[in-house]
Amino acid sequence: MDARTTDFSAARTAMQRYVDQEIIPGASWAVLRGREVVDQQCVGFADREANTTLRPDHIFRAFSNTKIFVTCAIMLLVEEGRIGLDDAIEKFLPQLGHRKVLKQGATSLADVEPARGQIAIRQLLTHTSGLSYGIFDPGTVLFKGYNEARILNPMTPLADMIDRLAELPLSYHPGRGWEYSVATDVLGRIVEVVSGQALDAFLKLRIFDPLGMTDTGFHVPEAQQGRLVALYNGPDVLDPMKPGLTRADHLPYPQAYWRQLPRLSGGGGLVSTLPDMLALVRALLPGSDTLLKPETLRQMMTNQLPAGQTIRFANLGPIPGKGFGLGGAVTFAPTPFDPPNSTGEFQWGGLAGTHWWICPEANTAGVLMAQRYMGFWNPFFFEFKRLAYQAVGG
Numbered sequence: 001m002d003a004r005t006t007d008f009s010a011a012r013t014a015m016q017r018y019v020d021q022e023i024i025p026g027a028s029w030a031v032l033r034g035r036e037v038v039d040q041q042c043v044g045f046a047d048r049e050a051n052t053t054l055r056p057d058h059i060f061r062a063f064s065n066t067k068i069f070v071t072c073a074i075m076l077l078v079e080e081g082r083i084g085l086d087d088a089i090e091k092f093l094p095q096l097g098h099r100k101v102l103k104q105g106a107t108s109l110a111d112v113e114p115a116r117g118q119i120a121i122r123q124l125l126t127h128t129s130g131l132s133y134g135i136f137d138p139g140t141v142l143f144k145g146y147n148e149a150r151i152l153n154p155m156t157p158l159a160d161m162i163d164r165l166a167e168l169p170l171s172y173h174p175g176r177g178w179e180y181s182v183a184t185d186v187l188g189r190i191v192e193v194v195s196g197q198a199l200d201a202f203l204k205l206r207i208f209d210p211l212g213m214t215d216t217g218f219h220v221p222e223a224q225q226g227r228l229v230a231l232y233n234g235p236d237v238l239d240p241m242k243p244g245l246t247r248a249d250h251l252p253y254p255q256a257y258w259r260q261l262p263r264l265s266g267g268g269g270l271v272s273t274l275p276d277m278l279a280l281v282r283a284l285l286p287g288s289d290t291l292l293k294p295e296t297l298r299q300m301m302t303n304q305l306p307a308g309q310t311i312r313f314a315n316l317g318p319i320p321g322k323g324f325g326l327g328g329a330v331t332f333a334p335t336p337f338d339p340p341n342s343t344g345e346f347q348w349g350g351l352a353g354t355h356w357w358i359c360p361e362a363n364t365a366g367v368l369m370a371q372r373y374m375g376f377w378n379p380f381f382f383e384f385k386r387l388a389y390q391a392v393g394g
Contacts, residue, residue, distance in 0.1 A: 008039040011387040018380045019044035022243040024353065024370040025232050026054035028274045029384065031366040033392045035285060037278070047230040049247065059220055059227045060369045061257050062270040063350030064376070065277065067184040069203055069216075070266035071125060071327030072284075073191045075296050076206055078121075082194050085125075088118035092190045095166035101130060102142060102169045109145045112169045119174045121190070124183040125326040126304045127311075130170030131181040137314035142171055151182060154253055154263045158189040158199065161263070178311050178324065188266025199264040211283055211291065213276040218269045219260045228257065228271070231352060233373045240378045248373055268351070277356060277367040286360045301346040301358070303330040337382045339389035349376045357385065364392045 008031070015027045026044025030037055042054040077083045083092075090097030096119065100112035115130070123129040134146025146152075149164045165186070171179055188199045195202050200218050208216050220228045233248040234240065255261075257271050283291040286298070303323030305311075311329060312318040321333035328348040334340055339362065347357035353375020358365040368384050375381075 006033075006038045006391060006393075008041065008388070008391045011039070011384055011391060012041055012043060014383050014387055015043045015380065022245050023234070023241060023378070024372045024375065024380055025230065025245055027368060027370045027380070027384075028054055028056060028058065028060075029366060029368040029388075030274055030278045031388045031392060032281070032285075032364060034363055035282065038392060039388075040274075042274075045230075048232070048245065049230070054229070056274050057215075057227060058229045059215055059224065059271050059273055060229050060354050060371055061231060061350070061352050062216075062272045062277075062354050063268045063352050064348060065272065065350040065354045065356065066266060066268050066270040068280065068284075068327050068348060068356065069207060069270065070184050070188050070191065070199075071300065072207055072280075072291060073199075073202060074121070074125065074187050075292055075300065075326065077191065077194050079293060079296060083121055083190070085122040086120050088120060089124065089129075089186070089190075090118065092193045093162050093186070095162055096186070099130070099174075100169045101173050102171060106141055109141060109169060111141075115170060116173045117175065119170075121187075122304065122326070123174050124187050124190075126178075126324050127181050127183055128175050128178055128305070128324075129181065129183050129186075130172050130174050130177070130179075131165070131183050131186065132171045132179055133181050136180065140314075142168070145169075152265075154256070154261045154265070157262045158185065158192065158264060158266075161185060162189055178305065178309060180311075180313060182267060184267040185265055188264060191266070199266060207280075207291065208276075211276075211279045213272070213279050216270055216272040216276045218264055218271075219257055220271055225258065229371045231371045231373060237374055240374065245372065251373055272354075274367060274369055277354070277369070281356050281358060281365050281367055284358055285365060286358075300326040300328070301330060301344070301360070303332055337386075339386050341389060342385075349381065351376050353378060353381070355381050359389075362389055362392070364389060 018024045028042040030040040046052045046054045046058045099115040119129045132142045232245040235244040236242040305323040322329045331345040334342045341362045344361045345359040349355035353370035355368045
C-alpha cells in the first residue's frame with residue numbers, strides 16, 4: 001500500500017485550522033479502508049478552559065447519532081419476525097392509530113382532516129410518518145403544539161411522550177413528505193413494548209455488550225465524568241463559520257447526560273466514544289454479520305424515498321442529492337460539497353457534531369466527532385470527508 005493513499009496530513013491540517021479559528025473546540029476521527037483503520041487522530045481540546053487535550057477515550061454527547069442504534073434495535077426485532085416493516089404503528093401503540101393531519105395553511109391545531117392511511121414502521125424509520133420535532137420550525141402551529149405539550153420533556157418516560165403525541169395532529173399524510181421528527185423516539189418505545197425491556201437494557205444486551213461498547217449509554221457514570229467532553233456554542237446559529245466558542249454544558253437542558261433521567265431518548269439520548277462508534281460502524285459494513293444480516297444492512301443503505309424526493313430541513317430547505325434509508329441519509333447524487341465518489345454513501349450525525357458514514361462504492365467508512373452545538377453537517381464535516389476520501393484513494 002503506498003504512502004500517498006493513506007496520507008491524512010491534509011485532513012489533519014484542515015481540522016487544526018477549524019480548531020485554531022475557534023469553529024470547533026476539537027475533533028476525533030477514525031477512517032476505514034475496507035475493514036482496516038487507516039487513520040485515527042485527535043486534534044484540539046476536550047475542554048478549552050482547562051486546556052485538556054482531546055484523547056480517543058473521551059466521551060461525547062451523541063445526540064442524533066443515537067438514532068442508528070435504535071434503528072439497529074428495530075431491525076434486530078424485524079429479523080426475529082417480531083416486527084414487520086409494513087406493520088401499522090397501532091399494532092404496538094394503539095394510541096397512535098386513527099391520526100388526524102393538519103390541513104394546509106392551518107392556523108390552529110383544530111384545523112385538521114383524517115389521515116389518508118396508517119403510519120407504518122418503515123415510515124418511522126425514514127421520517128416519512130407525518131410526525132414533527134418541535135425544534136426546527138419555530139413560528140409554526142405544530143412547533144407551538146409540540147412545545148406546549150412538552151413532547152421532548154426529559155423528565156417523563158417514553159410512554160408519556162406517546163400519550164402526548166396521540167393528541168397532536170400530523171404535519172402531513174403518512175408517506176407523503178419527509179420531515180425530521182420524534183419518530184425514532186417512538187421507535188424506542190416500540191422496542192420496549194415488543195421486547196418487554198427498557199430501551200437502555202435492550203440496547204446494552206443486544207448491541208453494546210456484543211460489540212464491546214463499554215462507554216455508550218444514556219448518561220455518563222459518576223466515575224467517568226472527567227472524560228465527558230465540554231460542549232460549546234458558536235456565536236451565530238445562521239453562520240457556522242463565524243469564529244468564537246462559549247461553554248454550553250447546560251444544553252439541551254441542565255444536567256443532560258450527567259445523570260440518568262426518566263426519558264430514554266432513542267432520538268438523541270446517548271453518549272459514546274470514538275472506539276465505541278467505530279465498533280458500531282464496523283458492524284454495519286457491507287457483508288458484516290456480527291450484528292445484523294448482510295441483506296438487512298443492504299436494505300438499510302438503500303434509499304427508501306420516492307424518485308425525485310430529497311430530505312429537507314425547515315431552516316435549510318431541500319438537501320439536493322440526498323434520500324433516506326432506514327436510519328440514515330443515502331447520497332444518490334453527490335453535490336460539490338460531497339466527495340465525488342460518494343454515491344450510495346449512508347450517513348448521519350448529531351446536533352453537536354458527531355458523524356458516521358459508510359460508502360460501499362468507495363470502500364470507506366468513518367467516524368468524526370466534535371462537540372459544538374449545531375455542528376451537524378457543519379462545513380468542517382464536509383471538508384474532512386472530502387479530504388478523507390481522497391486520502392483513502394481507490
